[in-house]
Amino acid sequence: MALAAARRLLLHAGSRLGRREAVDGARRFANKRVLVETEGPAGVAVMKLRNPPVNSLSLECLTEFTISLEKLENDKSIRGVILTSECPGIFSAGLDLLEMYGRNPAHYAEYWKNVQELWLRLYTSNMILVSAINGASPAGGCLLALCCDYRVMADNPKYTIGLNESLLGIVAPFWFKDMYVNTIGHREAERALQLGTLFPPAEALKVGVVDELVPEDKVHSKARSVMAKWLAIPDHSRQLTKNMMRKATADNLIKQREADIQNFTSFISKDSIQKSLHMYLEKLKQKKG
Numbered sequence: 308m309a310l311a312a313a314r315r316l317l318l319h320a321g322s323r324l325g326r327r328e329a330v331d332g333a334r335r336f337a338n339k340r341v342l343v344e345t346e347g348p349a350g351v352a353v354m355k356l357r358n359p360p361v362n363s364l365s366l367e368c369l370t371e372f373t374i375s376l377e378k379l380e381n382d383k384s385i386r387g388v389i390l391t392s393e394c395p396g397i398f399s400a401g402l403d404l405l406e407m408y409g410r411n412p413a414h415y416a417e418y419w420k421n422v423q424e425l426w427l428r429l430y431t432s433n434m435i436l437v438s439a440i441n442g443a444s445p446a447g448g449c450l451l452a453l454c455c456d457y458r459v460m461a462d463n464p465k466y467t468i469g470l471n472e473s474l475l476g477i478v479a480p481f482w483f484k485d486m487y488v489n490t491i492g493h494r495e496a497e498r499a500l501q502l503g504t505l506f507p508p509a510e511a512l513k514v515g516v517v518d519e520l521v522p523e524d525k526v527h528s529k530a531r532s533v534m535a536k537w538l539a540i541p542d543h544s545r546q547l548t549k550n551m552m553r554k555a556t557a558d559n560l561i562k563q564r565e566a567d568i569q570n571f572t573s574f575i576s577k578d579s580i581q582k583s584l585h586m587y588l589e590k591l592k593q594k595k596g
């Protein structure tokens with residue numbers, strides 16, 4: 308309830324701000340963790356995640372992301388969005404592990420509902436989505452990129468991308484898996500999901516997790532030129548085609564959202580899973596010291 312009220316407030320405040328800035332010509336709106344700029348080619352917004360240090364998708368970040376998308380969807384002048392990160396070297400570290408560790412079942416259920424919500428909005432968006440992957444992109448970070456229509460990645464071998472859930476002792480849910488299969492094919496997805504593979508850029512390109520690699524300083528300009536090509540296609544035919552390609556996958560979650568929330572909640576609440584997450588978080592800490 309409290310979150311729904313916050314969401315309404317944010318949406319309202321955001322739309323007032325958005326309107327004022329549009330009049331000034333600034334074409335920019337922001338909440339704390341997501342910045343949206345609509346300068347550049349007509350009809351294109353750049354959405355930057357800025358939840359330092361690693362753009363983990365906390366409940367607040369997911370909510371702000373979903374609201375920003377909703378606003379862009381409602382703005383008929385926007386036809387395309389470039390999704391990128393403001394955190395140096397990190398696209399997104401994926402779902403926030405602290406939302407899935409040491410909390411209560413009601414929190415897990417609320418969190419998962421919001422993860423589903425963002426995924427459904429992104430995956431089924433009528434807008435053209437291009438990701439400019441300018442850093443590491445594990446698990447939920449990869450999920451964000453996979454929702455896009457085209458993925459441009461910085462060719463920096465330090466950055467990796469993939470659904471690595473099995474390395475954490477958890478399991479990618481069926482809709483993550485479905486989207487992976489749709490993108491890289493059944494055999495590659497089967498292998499990568501079991502091994503929790505995090506692909507360096509060259510391998511990510513080879514297997515089809517990303518569409519193009521460019522030097523790091525060219526990621527944004529390439530994303531813009533890709534966007535220009537997609538903008539040249541009439542919206543109605545592109546949108547109907549996208550819907551035809553993606554609807555069955557999205558519907559598969561829509562028809563069992565409640566059951567999926569229950570599955571997640573009972574899975575993540577298990578002592579053995581909490582122990583795995585604890586160990587993984589400890590490993591992340593030790594890496595530093």
Ligand SMILES: CCCCCCCCCCC/C=C/C(=O)SCCNC(=O)CCNC(=O)[C@H](O)C(C)(C)COP(=O)(O)OP(=O)(O)OC[C@H]1O[C@@H](n2cnc3c(N)ncnc32)[C@H](O)[C@@H]1OP(=O)(O)O
Pocket residue numbers: 360361363397399400401402403404405443445446447448471472475477478479480570571574575588591592594595
């Ligand atoms: C029967 C079937 C039922 C199925 C039901 C569903 C089951 C559950 C499905 C759950 C799906 C989960 C999806 C996910 O996205 S899980 C998250 C996966 N993410 C990762 O594995 C990334 C982990 N992070 C890293 O590898 C590195 O941090 C990274 C490469 C991103 C950056 O490295 P860097 O060296 O720059 O930074 P640090 O490692 O020092 O990190 C800085 C601080 O940030 C914290 N951190 C990192 N990642 C996360 C995260 N995902 N969530 C929360 N916090 C994170 C890290 O611990 C550091 O914190 P401190 O400064 O406090 O130490």
